[in-house]
Amino acid sequence: MKASGMFTDQAEMxxxxxxxxxxxxxxxxxxxxxxxxxxxxxxxxxxxxxFSFARLGAGIVQLGTFLGLMIPPSPGTQxxxxxxALAETVAIAFLGTLLAAVLSFPLGFFAARNTMAxxxxxxxxxxFSDTIRGVDTLIWALIxxxxxxxxxxxxxxxxxxxxxxxxxxxYSEAIEAVDRKxxxxxxxxxxxxxxxxxxxxxxxxxxxxxxxILYYFESNTRSATIIGIVGAGGIGLYLAETIRTYExxxxxxxxxxxxxxxxxxxxxxxxxxxxxxxxxTVTS
Amino acid sequence: xxxxxxxxxxQRVADLYAPYKQELAAKRRITLIGALVLLVLTMIAGRVAExxxxxxxxxxxxxxxxxxxxxxxDTGASVFTDVREWxxxxxxxxxHILDTLLIAYLGTLFGAIGAFLICFAATxxxxxxxxxxxxxxxxxxxxxxxxxxxxxxxxxVAFxxxxxxxxxxxxxxxxxxLGKLFAExxxxxxxxxxxxAIASGATRWQAIRYAAVPQVLPNFASYALLRFExxxxxASVMGFVGAGGIGQELIEAxxxxxxxxxxxxxLLIIATVMIIDxxxxxxxxxxxxxxxxx
Numbered sequence: 001m002k003a004s005g006m007f008t009d010q011a012e013m014x015x016x017x018x019x020x021x022x023x024x025x026x027x028x029x030x031x032x033x034x035x036x037x038x039x040x041x042x043x044x045x046x047x048x049x050x051f052s053f054a055r056l057g058a059g060i061v062q063l064g065t066f067l068g069l070m071i072p073p074s075p076g077t078q079x080x081x082x083x084x085a086l087a088e089t090v091a092i093a094f095l096g097t098l099l100a101a102v103l104s105f106p107l108g109f110f111a112a113r114n115t116m117a118x119x120x121x122x123x124x125x126x127x128f129s130d131t132i133r134g135v136d137t138l139i140w141a142l143i144x145x146x147x148x149x150x151x152x153x154x155x156x157x158x159x160x161x162x163x164x165x166x167x168x169x170x171y172s173e174a175i176e177a178v179d180r181k182x183x184x185x186x187x188x189x190x191x192x193x194x195x196x197x198x199x200x201x202x203x204x205x206x207x208x209x210x211x212x213i214l215y216y217f218e219s220n221t222r223s224a225t226i227i228g229i230v231g232a233g234g235i236g237l238y239l240a241e242t243i244r245t246y247e248x249x250x251x252x253x254x255x256x257x258x259x260x261x262x263x264x265x266x267x268x269x270x271x272x273x274x275x276x277x278x279x280x281t282v283t284s
Numbered sequence: 285x286x287x288x289x290x291x292x293x294x295q296r297v298a299d300l301y302a303p304y305k306q307e308l309a310a311k312r313r314i315t316l317i318g319a320l321v322l323l324v325l326t327m328i329a330g331r332v333a334e335x336x337x338x339x340x341x342x343x344x345x346x347x348x349x350x351x352x353x354x355x356x357x358d359t360g361a362s363v364f365t366d367v368r369e370w371x372x373x374x375x376x377x378x379x380h381i382l383d384t385l386l387i388a389y390l391g392t393l394f395g396a397i398g399a400f401l402i403c404f405a406a407t408x409x410x411x412x413x414x415x416x417x418x419x420x421x422x423x424x425x426x427x428x429x430x431x432x433x434x435x436x437x438x439x440x441v442a443f444x445x446x447x448x449x450x451x452x453x454x455x456x457x458x459x460x461x462l463g464k465l466f467a468e469x470x471x472x473x474x475x476x477x478x479x480x481a482i483a484s485g486a487t488r489w490q491a492i493r494y495a496a497v498p499q500v501l502p503n504f505a506s507y508a509l510l511r512f513e514x515x516x517x518x519a520s521v522m523g524f525v526g527a528g529g530i531g532q533e534l535i536e537a538x539x540x541x542x543x544x545x546x547x548x549x550x551l552l553i554i555a556t557v558m559i560i561d562x563x564x565x566x567x568x569x570x571x572x573x574x575x576x577x578x
Contacts, residue, residue, distance in 0.1 A: 038393065041386075041389060042389070042390060042393055045387075045389055045390045046390065048383070048386060049383065049386055049387065049390065049446070049447040049448065049528065050446060050447070050448065051448060055443060055444070055448060056443070056448070058443075059439070059442045059443035059444070059448070059449075060442075062441075062442040062443070063438075063439075066442060088332055088333060090329075091328070091329035091330075091332035091333040094325065094326075094329045095326065095329045095330060095333055095335065098322075098326060130558065131554060134517075134553065134554035134557045134558060135550065135553070135554065136517055136518075138433075138524055139534070139538075139550070142535070142538050143347075143350060143538075144347075146346060146347075147343050147344065147346045147347045147350065148339055148340060148343055151334050152332070152333040152334050153333060153334050153335055153340070155333070156333050156335060157340075222431050223431070225434070226431045226433045226434060229433065229524070229525065230535075233333065233334075239437070240437060240525075243437045243438055243441060244437075246441070251438070255430060255434070258429075258430070259426070259429055259430070262429050263429075
């Protein structure tokens with residue numbers, strides 16, 4: 001072993017600073033305990049969900065074949081229909097986000113501690129948005145299809161519904177994080193409670209709201225690509241169909257289309273965010 | 285008593301007021317143009333997405349009607365009169381929910397491990413090879429942009445029906461989502477320990493292991509737990525495309541109009557999601573406080 005410079009005796013060092021080097025027993029064994037527990041659950045899950053090397057191997061071979069068939073990507077004979085469905089997807093995401101953003105505006109104030117003194121209203125609003133968020137967009141799509149029938153309109157409503165839950169939570173968090181002084185100033189110079197909200201709080205939270213809305217627009221474009229799987233409009237219908245009929249070159253083309261669209265929307269929304277919000281960092 | 289507020293001469297007030305008014309008008313103009321653009325886009329989008337206010341308002345009763353029906357048994361009695369009949373499939377559904385949780389767990393675990401292995405290559409501060417960094421970033425982007433249910437659709441064809449494709453789909457999406465967050469955490473670490481380790485002769489991997497990983501581990505765990513929450517939601521709909529879990533039962537109940545089953549399953553899902561949220565929030569808070577306590 002190499003000589004360790006100025007320390008004459010490594011063993012003695014260890015002895016002297018044992019507590020520092022080794023840590024308490026709790027610190028020492030807890031990680032192993034947690035890791036062991038996680039491993040045990042993972043093994044149980046692998047067993048229960050019927051994982052097997054044979055199945056994984058066969059599947060990966062199959063995937064390889066599919067990947068081979070995906071090249072070159074091709075729109076097949078339905079390029080026009082695909083473009084139309086893509087436009088529908090973007091429209092669904094746009095309208096769903098917009099409607100949710102507008103409708104959850106009052107809900108955000110109802111759920112925030114500093115704008116809603118009534119605890120019962122606050123509690124109800126919060127549980128309402130929790131419940132809405134607990135249900136996936138696809139499930140909302142299925143429910144709305146019962147109301148307005150198959151088609152993109154159901155998709156718009158589904159995105160809107162699940163986003164109302166998300167937005168009212170994010171809004172209320174932003175409202176609770178504002179600087180109180182502006183609102184107090186408005187009240188002290190004779191403004192009403194509503195004036196305080198309009199001139200003291202809204203100007204502070206608007207940039208945060210807008211950047212969150214833009215972020216959700218991008219993420220909703222992704223959600224809008226899949227709600228077609230259950231029949232709520234957009235490109236998802238074609239995606240599910242081409243996968244089920246093994247037209248892998250079309251599948252690859254559709255996925256590429258979606259990737260490009262999401263990238264474009266991402267670029268536009270970050271531009272807009274910069275223009276509206278400035279360099280301010282977003283607190284999510 | 286005389287007012288202490290100085291009253292400016294009229295001319296001065298006018299001089300000050302004019303630019304203010306101009307600024308305000310310019311700002312209003314921009315807002316107005318923005319609103320107009322938004323309106324036009326909304327009209328176009330409404331056209332494309334076949335929005336039909338008439339249909340909405342004439343059919344909205346079906347929405348409330350639907351929720352109303354969710355709470356009545358086939359016999360026509362309210363579900364609350366016979367909870368046992370309402371939750372007749374409790375044992376079966378609990379099993380499926382357990383499966384759903386396990387799908388989310390495995391997907392998150394494998395995804396987090398994958399993200400951990402890739403994230404260092406995607407950072408600005410610890411990656412040495414720009415080409416590899418570019419590849420790692422594009423790969424992560426691809427993984428998180430393609431929705432997990434699309435992966436599930438493809439994997440169901442390749443691996444057969446059941447939870448296996450569900451786990452793999454969630455895993456891939458998690459690699460993408462967590463990989464990005466992990467890389468951001470790594471880019472924000474204190475570089476001094478890393479420099480210290482390298483200065484005392486550590487290799488790059490040793491520097492990462494002993495100087496970077498201890499700094500990022502609590503944050504990584506917190507993000508992974510947050511992802512687990514999201515993945516539980518994701519796993520609950522994997523069954524829609526045949527990739528295991530409670531989704532299969534739910535979509536069958538919805539499609540076959542077994543109203544009371546739909547409400548029972550939905551309530552179970554919502555309760556599960558809420559419990560998981562509460563538990564992971566507890567753990568995340570203790571992780572964060574542990575980090576700050578140091």
